[in-house]
Amino acid sequence: MQLGRVIGNVVLTLKNDTLDGVTLLLVQPLSSSREPVGRVIVAADSVGAGVGEHVFFVRGKEASFPFYPVEVPADAGIVGIVDQWHIG
Amino acid sequence: MRICHLPSAICHDEQQIILLARVTGTLVATQKHRKLEGAKLLFVQPLTLEDTPRGPELLAVDGVGAGVHEKVLIVLEGRSASDAIGQKMAPVDAAIVGIVDRVDLS
Numbered sequence: 001m002q003l004g005r006v007i008g009n010v011v012l013t014l015k016n017d018t019l020d021g022v023t024l025l026l027v028q029p030l031s032s033s034r035e036p037v038g039r040v041i042v043a044a045d046s047v048g049a050g051v052g053e054h055v056f057f058v059r060g061k062e063a064s065f066p067f068y069p070v071e072v073p074a075d076a077g078i079v080g081i082v083d084q085w086h087i088g
Numbered sequence: 089m090r091i092c093h094l095p096s097a098i099c100h101d102e103q104q105i106i107l108l109a110r111v112t113g114t115l116v117a118t119q120k121h122r123k124l125e126g127a128k129l130l131f132v133q134p135l136t137l138e139d140t141p142r143g144p145e146l147l148a149v150d151g152v153g154a155g156v157h158e159k160v161l162i163v164l165e166g167r168s169a170s171d172a173i174g175q176k177m178a179p180v181d182a183a184i185v186g187i188v189d190r191v192d193l194s
Contacts, residue, residue, distance in 0.1 A: 080120030087113035
């Protein structure tokens with residue numbers, strides 16, 4: 001998993017049927033020192049995250065597991081909202 | 089240096105599935121997917137055999153009770169990672185599966 005911050009959402013009218021009702025959010029991956037790491041990604045949300053919140057997300061086929069048995073075509077998925085973290 | 093002994097088709101040098109790492113921090117998340125309830129989340133920094141950082145840090149679920157500063161073995165694969173926390177189909181892609189006592193390199 002990776003830490004990230006939700007910076008926006010994506011609205012789609014015409015989409016794959018399996019994406020019905022799935023919220024798609026823009027996430028900037030972050031390091032634990034809050035530095036942006038890599039490019040902004042679009043992630044499927046299964047926990048009700050909102051813009052500005054710190055979240056953690058999975059990559060790969062596990063991103064669709066929260067929607068099982070529906071096979072959502074996602075390669076990144078938000079699976080938790082971060083309260084706080086501590087380094088060292 | 090190859091660490092993973094799985095066939096090269098599924099585990100090659102560029103994308104190893106099992107890695108040595110150092111636990112660098114802890115993370116608290118009250119609201120998370122129900123399959124992750126009770127799971128401990130730790131920041132880990134993958135390491136080379138020489139103990140230097142290797143690639144970006146990750147968040148991994150802890151299956152063994154590791155602590156900050158400990159050297160651990162992590163698995164970067166969904167099935168094995170969810171097995172490590174005893175939850176089938178849990179949406180996780182990295183898990184700590186062992187605490188390293190020592191590495192003998194000949």
